[in-house]
């Protein structure tokens with residue numbers, strides 16, 4: 214056994230809340246920081262580097278095929294990406310020695326201060342607001358360059374630091390995903406899902422512009438823009454604010470979806486000046502007025518129901534509200550690879566997923582030991 218593997222094999226157990234963590238001794242002083250559909254996340258001191266890190270425990274990620282695919286995809290992608298606006302993988306391990314005992318995976322990541330839902334209630338100046346948006350766009354553009362279209366961006370999956378740096382935590386829905394039926398107690402958040410996802414149309418990369426537009430709107434208004442109570446209500450909320458889309462959009466819907474959408478009462482919607490009045494924006498600095506006009510203009514181009522008329526990620530990055538931050542090395546960083554979607558599109562049994570996941574973890578350790 215190599216030196217690294219030997220050190221990593223010294224594990225200890227500690228309970229955080231109700232969750233048992235069995236982790237290498239180098240990680241100390243664990244504190245709970247969050248939980249999601251995939252597991253519990255803690256912060257810890259990495260005594261080897263002297264820095265604090267985030268550790269996510271994925272408990273039995275192969276318990277069903279949906280969980281397993283998601284965990285597999287996340288691990289493969291986290292291993293390969295390296296961009297400052299996508300959370301970086303620092304370590305990956307399991308305390309379980311062989312496949313028959315294999316149960317849990319731990320992912321060690323860069324630690325950030327909070328997820329973006331905590332920032333929603335803070336009054337941000339234009340500088341911070343536009344910088345947060347710029348970073349979301351850079352992270353998403355980098356994923357798009359690797360053929361990953363996220364489709365499920367939301368504030369809880371975006372983390373920030375006090376210095377306003379931002380990272381995207383996950384890689385969204387798999388290409389073949391149906392939009393998220395999962396047998397878990399977690400409610401799937403749909404507030405940020407684009408019309409083409411809600412209505413089951415085809416999608417392209419600017420599907421993610423819609424979500425960033427919704428998050429932008431939420432940061433400005435201090436509340437969720439389209440708080441739909443379910444799949445259908447999600448669409449109703451969009452139409453209430455933005456109006457019934459024109460016939461050219463309706464024609465592209467599947468017949469049964471079109472019949473439903475056209476049966477709803479016609480709505481005129483509101484103008485962007487009504488939705489985002491001046492008093493929602495900062496106005497203490499001399500050029501705040503102009504920036505507010507730019508911010509509203511960008512919102513109006515992002516929050517367009519018809520994806521053919523919605524702005525692209527590249528156009529967002531070149532929009533006057535955002536362009537001040539443009540740095541070629543961040544925006545155009547070459548992607549690690551184009552993601553091979555075939556594995557997650559292949560049908561595997563739970564046991565096969567278990568073996569595939571185990572291999573991913575072991576490969577990482579062997580790679581790190583070299």
Ligand code: AMP
Pocket residue numbers: 246247248249250251252253254267269300322323324325326327328369370372382383
């Ligand atoms: P997840 O299970 O990845 O959805 O994460 C659940 C929650 O844990 C997130 O919404 C964040 O609040 C928190 N979290 C996850 N990863 C990190 C991280 N690297 N830094 C800071 N907080 C995190």
